[in-house]
Amino acid sequence: MMMTATPAETDIVIAGGGIAGLAAAAAFSHLGLRCLCVDPEPPVTERDATGADLRSTAFLQPSRNLLARIGLWDRLAPHASALQVMRIVDAGGATPAPRLTRDFDAAEIGDHPFGWNLPNWLLRREFVAALAERTEVDHRTGVAVSDVLPRAEEAVVSLSDGTQIRARMVVAADGRNSTVRQRAGIGVRTTRYAQKALAFAVTHDTPHDNVSTEIHRSGGPFTLVPLPDHDGKPCSAVVWMEHGPEAHRLMALSDASFSAAATARSGALYGPLTLASRRTLWPIISQIADRFDAPRTALMAEAAHVVPPIGAQGLNMSLADLTVLLDLAEADPDGLGTAPMLAAYHRARRPDVAARIAGVDLLNRASMLEPRPLRDLRRAGLAALYGISPLRRRLMQMGLGAKG
Numbered sequence: 001m002m003m004t005a006t007p008a009e010t011d012i013v014i015a016g017g018g019i020a021g022l023a024a025a026a027a028f029s030h031l032g033l034r035c036l037c038v039d040p041e042p043p044v045t046e047r048d049a050t051g052a053d054l055r056s057t058a059f060l061q062p063s064r065n066l067l068a069r070i071g072l073w074d075r076l077a078p079h080a081s082a083l084q085v086m087r088i089v090d091a092g093g094a095t096p097a098p099r100l101t102r103d104f105d106a107a108e109i110g111d112h113p114f115g116w117n118l119p120n121w122l123l124r125r126e127f128v129a130a131l132a133e134r135t136e137v138d139h140r141t142g143v144a145v146s147d148v149l150p151r152a153e154e155a156v157v158s159l160s161d162g163t164q165i166r167a168r169m170v171v172a173a174d175g176r177n178s179t180v181r182q183r184a185g186i187g188v189r190t191t192r193y194a195q196k197a198l199a200f201a202v203t204h205d206t207p208h209d210n211v212s213t214e215i216h217r218s219g220g221p222f223t224l225v226p227l228p229d230h231d232g233k234p235c236s237a238v239v240w241m242e243h244g245p246e247a248h249r250l251m252a253l254s255d256a257s258f259s260a261a262a263t264a265r266s267g268a269l270y271g272p273l274t275l276a277s278r279r280t281l282w283p284i285i286s287q288i289a290d291r292f293d294a295p296r297t298a299l300m301a302e303a304a305h306v307v308p309p310i311g312a313q314g315l316n317m318s319l320a321d322l323t324v325l326l327d328l329a330e331a332d333p334d335g336l337g338t339a340p341m342l343a344a345y346h347r348a349r350r351p352d353v354a355a356r357i358a359g360v361d362l363l364n365r366a367s368m369l370e371p372r373p374l375r376d377l378r379r380a381g382l383a384a385l386y387g388i389s390p391l392r393r394r395l396m397q398m399g400l401g402a403k404g
């Protein structure tokens, strides 16, 4: 076995300081492991600043458990909106009026809400503040990982500022175009949907009562997720998925015309919607890496998988990746970054991720259906999916990430 003369300079290099990378730094440092987290972009931590991430994340129960375990939940809880009811509305008739509504109450399957929603810019602010208090974490911005050279006992990580650092494990959380994944020669399977998602916040007169509402018509779902009040009015985060050209047309509208279009698309379920943030536009793809492990390296979050924003799966799958890595590191601290540990991670995560990507793909294709008979079929499909009790229970449990 090859031996190194000196111990690795750090335990883990985390490529990427997005929400997933920051969460990874918090998780591993909680175990007492030394982490270097690098990102070329400084995090934007103000709601109205240029480049702010105006998406929100609905953390499902297992994610909340992880955030509590790594000491982050207490600082997030005061900013979270509980999601008690999920409402699915089909508005696929000739006019965008609701014609079929199904409610799923979290009380049917347990004592907790389905999830807790927080704006992404606020998550970055709180994560960065928490990491600043941890001596095990070195959080550097303005610098990228440019290469990883695995050796028997460690990896030599090259940074874009010309420095090199030796680590026992590299965590690739550097997003959907991951440099670390490419340098490791790991391929991806990508599906493009010719859709885009508009993400923004709205205020409305009718309170949301902690109901998350998904309205289906064509082009993709229009989803309102509760946020805390804004300027004294009920407020929701919206993800509006549309075919590309229509999404670009909507982006170009004046604020007033856009608010009117959003109100019409929502079937006015919460009264008139008023745009309460900038609008951001996101391409929609599904993507999965062929492997989630490489020598001395674990791929996680969007470096490993991307899904359309339906059913709040994206970041929740990323935190499930992190939970497995954390469990493995805790069970065998000496095995950090070894081939058996990383292979166990790949085996535990890839099949679950592949199943969820297939499920979300199905829901997305059903919600894009355009021609009338197909839309009616979708209505029947939604009724069947959400109306039949055992299946509905299973779907709700899958949403919660429960096993079996």
Ligand SMILES: Cc1cc2nc3c(=O)[nH]c(=O)nc-3n(C[C@H](O)[C@H](O)[C@H](O)COP(=O)(O)OP(=O)(O)OC[C@H]3O[C@@H](n4cnc5c(N)ncnc54)[C@H](O)[C@@H]3O)c2cc1C
Residues within 6 Å of the ligand: 015, 016, 017, 018, 019, 020, 021, 038, 039, 040, 041, 055, 056, 057, 058, 059, 143, 144, 145, 146, 173, 174, 175, 176, 178, 179, 180, 197, 198, 199, 239, 282, 300, 301, 302, 303, 309, 312, 313, 314, 315, 316, 317, 318
């Ligand atoms: C509209 C929309 C709504 C969504 N809603 C939800 C939801 O409700 N619930 C949910 O669970 N998920 C949701 N998602 C998914 C979720 O937002 C993403 O999974 C998550 O933001 C991706 O985080 P990430 O850290 O993996 O990637 P990113 O945020 O892309 O972070 C990657 C980081 O890596 C950095 N980087 C790039 N290259 C390098 C390099 N070479 N070295 C170092 N750093 C590098 C980048 O600068 C970036 O900061 C949604 C997605 C969309 C599009």
